[in-house]
Amino acid sequence: MFRILRQLCWINPFKGDVPVSRVWITRPRTRGKTLPFPTRGNYHQPIEILATFFAKAGTERGRAKHNRYLEIPGFDPVMVTRDPEVIRALLTATGTGEGRLDRDTMPSTGIARATGPDTLLFSNGPEWKTHRKASAKAFGKTSLFTDDVFEKFEHTFRNNVQQRVGKLKQYFRDSNIGEIELALEPEIKCIMMEMLLFNFFGAKVEPQDVREHYIPAIDKVIDYIVRDTIDQQFDFIRFRKRKEKRPDPELEEAFGLFEKLTDLSMAPRSEGACAWARVDTKWSDDDLRSNVKVFLAGALEATTSYAAWAVSHLARNPECQSRIFEEVKTIDSFETVVIDKALYLKNVLRETLRLTPSLYFLPRRAVSDTWITLADGDRLLLPAGTHILLDVWHSNRQEEFWGEEKTGYRADEFHPERWETIDKAGCSKKYLHFGFGHGPRVCPGKHLGELEASLVVGGIVKLFEFEAVTEKNDPKAGVSTKPRDGTLVRLRLRQS
Numbered sequence: 001m002f003r004i005l006r007q008l009c010w011i012n013p014f015k016g017d018v019p020v021s022r023v024w025i026t027r028p029r030t031r032g033k034t035l036p037f038p039t040r041g042n043y044h045q046p047i048e049i050l051a052t053f054f055a056k057a058g059t060e061r062g063r064a065k066h067n068r069y070l071e072i073p074g075f076d077p078v079m080v081t082r083d084p085e086v087i088r089a090l091l092t093a094t095g096t097g098e099g100r101l102d103r104d105t106m107p108s109t110g111i112a113r114a115t116g117p118d119t120l121l122f123s124n125g126p127e128w129k130t131h132r133k134a135s136a137k138a139f140g141k142t143s144l145f146t147d148d149v150f151e152k153f154e155h156t157f158r159n160n161v162q163q164r165v166g167k168l169k170q171y172f173r174d175s176n177i178g179e180i181e182l183a184l185e186p187e188i189k190c191i192m193m194e195m196l197l198f199n200f201f202g203a204k205v206e207p208q209d210v211r212e213h214y215i216p217a218i219d220k221v222i223d224y225i226v227r228d229t230i231d232q233q234f235d236f237i238r239f240r241k242r243k244e245k246r247p248d249p250e251l252e253e254a255f256g257l258f259e260k261l262t263d264l265s266m267a268p269r270s271e272g273a274c275a276w277a278r279v280d281t282k283w284s285d286d287d288l289r290s291n292v293k294v295f296l297a298g299a300l301e302a303t304t305s306y307a308a309w310a311v312s313h314l315a316r317n318p319e320c321q322s323r324i325f326e327e328v329k330t331i332d333s334f335e336t337v338v339i340d341k342a343l344y345l346k347n348v349l350r351e352t353l354r355l356t357p358s359l360y361f362l363p364r365r366a367v368s369d370t371w372i373t374l375a376d377g378d379r380l381l382l383p384a385g386t387h388i389l390l391d392v393w394h395s396n397r398q399e400e401f402w403g404e405e406k407t408g409y410r411a412d413e414f415h416p417e418r419w420e421t422i423d424k425a426g427c428s429k430k431y432l433h434f435g436f437g438h439g440p441r442v443c444p445g446k447h448l449g450e451l452e453a454s455l456v457v458g459g460i461v462k463l464f465e466f467e468a469v470t471e472k473n474d475p476k477a478g479v480s481t482k483p484r485d486g487t488l489v490r491l492r493l494r495q496s
Helices: 002-008 046-052 084-092 106-115 125-139 147-175 184-201 207-233 249-271 274-278 285-315 318-328 336-341 343-355 418-424 446-463
Strands: 067-070 078-081 180-183 362-365 370-373 379-382 387-390 464-468 475-477 481-483 488-493
Touching: 046 475, 078 084, 084 362, 084 370, 084 387, 106 207, 106 285, 106 362, 125 274, 125 285, 125 446, 147 180, 147 184, 147 336, 147 446, 147 488, 180 184, 184 207, 184 249, 184 274, 184 285, 184 446, 184 488, 207 249, 207 285, 249 274, 249 285, 285 318, 285 343, 285 446, 285 464, 285 481, 318 343, 318 446, 318 464, 343 418, 343 446, 446 464
Parallel strands: 078 387
Antiparallel strands: 067 078, 180 488, 362 387, 370 379, 464 488, 475 481
16 A cells, blocks of 8 residues: 555655656656557567657756656556666676565566476576576586587588578579678578587487478467567456457467477487586486477577677678688687687677677566665665666667767777777776676576677678678567568678
């Protein structure tokens, strides 16, 4: 009752040194183009929804313009922050134990319904720690960044690309032209899925089945996951007579293929193949199955996003593309020591995650009244039940934090050279892009994503010259972000 009265009286629920200002949904001029929460009409515009929280925020002073909240009577408050220091403090304060924040499960409801709730992604507290321990060795950097692992991933990449290069050469010969317009995102997705299946899980699957059956099935499942999350959360008229849903044979078939691919991915465990060799036998198949599903869908989405964005940026920045080519043109084998020396490629990938992160927001929730402390000692009280969205996408585009005064380049532009400036200043730990999260719940697939993106982006630049067909590089967002044009490029084979 007190909380509802507080909401009706517009009393700010946040206390401490960090100001958090209110978002008004009753004043159309003060909000953006859409409502500041997802509905069936706007759920496909999540980046725009986040931006709505900061509409007219420039009228606020200091940190208040970067920390905004929405509170509607009868509902828990929602806070959105694009303040990097607040984001860092919130991520650091996430975990198990008294006074710690949980990962908010609301945005991943659909994923849990499709894969099971007992996963690294959805679980919290001691249950999450159990899952983290089970996966730690499989995803550790020392396990993945070895020459033996790189060699296997590279072999799959070469086989995949060589087939397509052969077809391209034939096409160029037959058509007597030297370039082709091609959306590279689907091709990148196939490469990523093959490396995940063949080199991480050790699955025995026909490449043609991956392209023609399993990837379309997972794409359909992911589309359903996004819709299902909204349907479950915003079906306010729960007392009405529910209509029976019509059977969807295509969706049922997609889920059937998803289950089959999960079986194929788990089968090599009995042989100790690939990453399975690093998973302790004390974990049963039932303990791991849901996590395998999460990685088949989630890791594919995230790594495809990562590499597709990098290629998309390079297609619009020929000078950057040329610098990477100079680094990789003499590389015959992608060994770990060679990758470590490709510093400009590394900076391109860092800048990609800064400007266009796959995980464009990170959800947290205050289980109880929780104080967080920023690096400068300022404190902020988060009321129990608060849903917190860490708006990484807009945080990384703020001139105040990432602009010319701080890094030498505009915050909303792609400039890998900004990381050279940051590294020379010796303050790289201060500038976090949060592309894989941060703190105790950092993405467990971080090192796998880095390995795959380095190999794919470096390999594509070595083999091809490419330029964007359109000038704009707008995003589309769902589970992850991707270039709206599907990474559409004019592609030419480099002359050997």
